[in-house]
Amino acid sequence: MKHFNHTKKKRQKRMDDKEIKIMVAGIGGVGGYLAVMLSKAYPHVTWLARGERKEKLEKEGLILHSELHGDVHAFAKEVKDAAKDSLEVQDYVFICVKNYSLKEMCSNLKGAVDEHTIVIPVMNGVDCADCAGKYLGKGKLVKSLIYIVSFVAEDGSIIHEGNFADIRIGTEENRKPEWLLKTENLLKRAGISCRIGEDIEAEIWKKYILNCAYNVMTALYDKSIGQLRKEEKTKKQYLTILQESYTVAREKGVQIEESYVEYQYEHFLHRLKDNATSSLQRDIRAGRKSELDTFGGYLVREAKRLGMSIPVSEECYEILLKKEKGENK
Incomplete structure (x- = not known):
């Protein structure tokens, strides 16, 4: 039966x-x-x-x-x-x-x-x-x-x-x-x-924090991950964007462990492929409509709404806006 x-x-x-x-x-x-x-x-x-x-x-x-x-x-x-x-x-x-x-x-x-x-x-x-x-x-x-x-x-x-x-x-x-x-x-x-x-909100934000740094930095310099981690300046910027994105998430009440930023930075330094590029990078390079507002604009707006300062993310977003419009190639 x-x-x-x-x-x-x-x-x-x-x-x-x-x-x-x-x-x-x-x-x-x-x-x-x-x-x-x-x-x-x-x-x-x-x-x-x-x-x-x-x-x-x-x-x-x-x-x-x-x-x-x-x-x-x-x-x-x-x-x-x-x-x-x-x-x-x-x-x-x-x-x-x-x-x-x-x-x-x-x-x-x-x-x-x-x-x-x-x-x-x-x-x-x-x-x-x-x-x-x-x-x-x-x-x-x-x-x-x-x-x-x-x-x-x-x-x-x-x-x-x-x-x-x-x-x-x-x-x-x-x-x-x-x-x-x-x-x-x-x-x-x-x-x-x-x-x-x-905790789906935390999981979504974890990926978003990664993507803010990964997409913005590759697009800003139009370089691969391997090229970005060769220079102290770009490594420091990558880490700062991770930190700024994390602080916005925490201010919004998203529960993400403090060690996550260090984990993603180590992932950037040692585990991402040298030749890795991003969709944002490829779209801006080709002159196509991009998701810059998703990876940069949203974060900047949320920080302002919350009364927070994220100067590196904001500067990168402004530069990429001009680049997307063909004003700063």
């Missing part, structure tokens, strides 16, 4: 999986990784893209070249343009766009989200879930972060470097409602490493 019940439950789970409707908005480095992994595990996955990218994905699907998973080729059930096509209400919506595109994407997503839809922004920054909740006005919002090195290759495939791709998820006040547990299981069943964070 126990064997029968176990088999019945497994069969029910397979039936449930076939009914789940999933959408991935933004098929870049992170969104592309999630799109491929989810589409191999579930039959009703919709990808959102536009223009030539949409046409190519419809015809050829998407290939993930991963050091962790190997080469994986997947097709979506549908590829749609969120701005032009009508969208069916989904059970899960993963938003994987740049922060400056979040408001527009949420406006286009309203037809895909109702009160039961679980919305998971997997993006840079610390406030994207709060912003998505405000823009959408409905849905169950999951706070998340991902540790991954992935990007879109010239041929449109996704390159995933390293043997890790870890997602952390959580909710306000670190509650664990049933729908959050289901989200964790959904990702795990697709072969994606995921766990519920005990």
